[in-house]
Amino acid sequence: MxxxxxxxxxxxxxxxxxxxxxxxxxxxxxxxxxxxxxxxxxxxxxxxxxxxxxxxxxxxxxxxxxxxxxxxxxxxxxxxxxxxxxxxxxxxxxxxxxxxxxxxxxxxxxxxxxxxxxxxxxxxxxxxxxxxxxxxxxxxxxxxxxxxxVALGRKTAAEKVASFLLMIAQNIDPAATEGQGADRSQAFDLPLSRGEIADFLGLTIETVSRQLTRLRTAGVIRIENTRHVVVEDVSRLAARAGG
Amino acid sequence: MxxxxxxxxxxxxxxxxxxxxxxxxxxxxxxxxxxxxxxxxxxxxxxxxxxxxxxxxxxxxxxxxxxxxxxxxxxxxxxxxxxxxxxxxxxxxxxxxxxxxxxxxxxxxxxxxxxxxxxxxxxxxxxxxxxxxxxxxxxxxxxxxxxxxVALGRKTAAEKVASFLLMIAQNIDPAATEGQGADRSQAFDLPLSRGEIADFLGLTIETVSRQLTRLRTAGVIRIENTRHVVVEDVSRLAARAGG
DNA sequence: CGGAGCATTGAAAAGTATCAAGCTAAGTGG
DNA sequence: CCACTTAGCTTGATACTTTTCAATGCTCCG
Known part of the structure; x- marks a missing residue:
């Protein structure tokens, strides 16, 4: 009950x-x-x-x-x-x-x-x-x-963006990002604009945008309409987030 | 009592x-x-x-x-x-x-x-x-x-180092850094090596060293023996720490 | 005296920011 | 319904800060 x-x-x-x-x-x-x-x-x-x-x-x-x-x-x-x-x-x-x-x-x-x-x-x-x-x-x-x-002080722009996506994914669905389920895909809406992501990661809008493009080009994520993101393979994203 | x-x-x-x-x-x-x-x-x-x-x-x-x-x-x-x-x-x-x-x-x-x-x-x-x-x-x-x-994400190397010195000064003598006493000089020993300061500020040893040199050259601080620092004018240091 | 460990300084390389267009999608008014 | 506008995003070229690599200097200690 x-x-x-x-x-x-x-x-x-x-x-x-x-x-x-x-x-x-x-x-x-x-x-x-x-x-x-x-x-x-x-x-x-x-x-x-x-x-x-x-x-x-x-x-x-x-x-x-x-x-x-x-x-x-x-x-x-x-x-x-x-x-x-x-x-x-x-x-x-x-x-x-x-x-x-x-x-x-x-x-x-x-x-x-x-x-x-x-x-x-x-x-x-x-x-x-x-x-x-x-x-x-x-x-x-x-x-x-x-x-x-640690992310702000020591991670590269690419790692920062990957870490951010991972953190959001984790908040949307804690189960999907850990252990066994980590190789599945996961879709979600970004709660922040590019500018806000930049303010979170200590970057500029342009750098955030470029790093997202790189992740997309590399096939790690799909970007449906700027806010909606599909992580094709969570573990591959995690690998880019920096230890 | x-x-x-x-x-x-x-x-x-x-x-x-x-x-x-x-x-x-x-x-x-x-x-x-x-x-x-x-x-x-x-x-x-x-x-x-x-x-x-x-x-x-x-x-x-x-x-x-x-x-x-x-x-x-x-x-x-x-x-x-x-x-x-x-x-x-x-x-x-x-x-x-x-x-x-x-x-x-x-x-x-x-x-x-x-x-x-x-x-x-x-x-x-x-x-x-x-x-x-x-x-x-x-x-x-x-x-x-x-x-x-904020310092890690948004401050420049110069501001980071100034902020760090200010934080240490504040911990050594809270009175000297606020309000009226802010225009006086203050001496203290750094509790961290250059490498540790770098790890604190998300910089490299070299950058920390260069920024300290710049502060020394500008007459904001004196460096007696790498660890011992004299802040000549706390408010001038604060001005370089970034609002 | 010599060595070891930090620290400083210089020159080159890399990463990120800045500046400047375009692009896209969503809304607005003709 | 369509041009027009706007806000947010992307992309490109260039500039700048910081890192990286390398060499030298300093100081403490055996």
Missing amino acids: RDDIHTKGIPVLCASCEARHRGLCGALSDDQLVELARSTMRQKADDGKVLVGDEDEVERFSNVLSGVVKLTKTLSDGRQQIVGLQFAPDFVGRPFRSESSVSAEAATGVEVCSFPRRTLERMMAEQPGLEHRLLQQTLRELDEARDWM | RDDIHTKGIPVLCASCEARHRGLCGALSDDQLVELARSTMRQKADDGKVLVGDEDEVERFSNVLSGVVKLTKTLSDGRQQIVGLQFAPDFVGRPFRSESSVSAEAATGVEVCSFPRRTLERMMAEQPGLEHRLLQQTLRELDEARDWM
Whole structure:
């Protein structure tokens, strides 16, 4: 019997929400879920919508329900770097500090579920399991950030692009990219434009485009319509991603 | 009256330890400190000593008491990237996962205080304050990692080297680099060799050396003996670090 | 004194960025 | 319905930064 069929006492809002299973809210009891839901807002945003500005006082945190949120940092002269991508059911926000240091922006159309920072911080104090989940998520984000530091600092443009495609593929379908299934093909939509991929990989648009063309020419991927990509052979892509 | 003069009931080991104030152990009661100290080892290591190998099962966590620990990741062909520098009283280890994914190595001579992962994980379960401290530290590391992602992806070699010097200066003396004191000079020893700086900044040894020479020629820094650096004017260095 | 390990410097090569056209697809208005 | 526009992408030629390769210098230590 599935957990999510038990919806007695659970807010309608949360009934089919992924964050209740794999995300933060999994740490909450039904009662706590009801309490949190009282100050919760579910909202949709188109891509490009800035959810949290760089300098904003962050008064609300969010869970990503669908779509992709990009976290960016910008130098004073406009150079930009994407420092994280949040997929469902990731948490977005910086607890224990009111200014954010990163800007959060919808990369695709997204749905998020947001709640006041105060509410979360209060509930964290009375429910250690919540802080535990947050620690787990933060540790995972740190692992990811460090993986990308290696890519940014030490990989070539070709390896960066291959690594990026692999990361996206992995997020779309974790099973297809590991172990036995790694020799099958996999199709997906890129959640980022060429320019955003460039900002993620520390490259220019042109270099990203050229590397994608090379992968296409080499028969590693097919590009159906700039956003839709088919990886013909995941293991061959992985071989180009650099150890 | 100073806290650290109260040493009644506190293990000798911990009496003068920074981790008890600014670090993890600050979350512990005297009794808990005693319990942790029972399975604690204080150890010195020379620079170059590998504290935690890449693939090791990590059975112990540590606090850095003095010196600098570098966290590195290595690609299969040997390319290396430093993904973090831990200063006293930082925590070293990856809770909730037995393999580490990063290697921890003494960059300078270091003193660390280590304890079994089991002990910490047990104490975390019964003392939420401990998990809170760990979350704070992890969030800070994540902020730092993301700052460096911007440097790695978007800054020029000159900006990277200036940013690095500034970061070190900040760690040596937080006061001297911010606000009013930013126009004064500051001297310190680099905790890393040229090769390590290169691995931190995603550059080659030669490029790091050339950029340091340029800063010296421009009168921004003096280099006394390859390791010892005097920043003549911190704000002038900051101007070269890229907004 | 001589060697070993870093560090610096120079010259050439490579990789990526920049500049400049075109191209494609999707929308807009005649 | 079709020219027109626009935004994002691709492709090409050139410039520039950084790497690579090579040689020399410095400093610590046996």
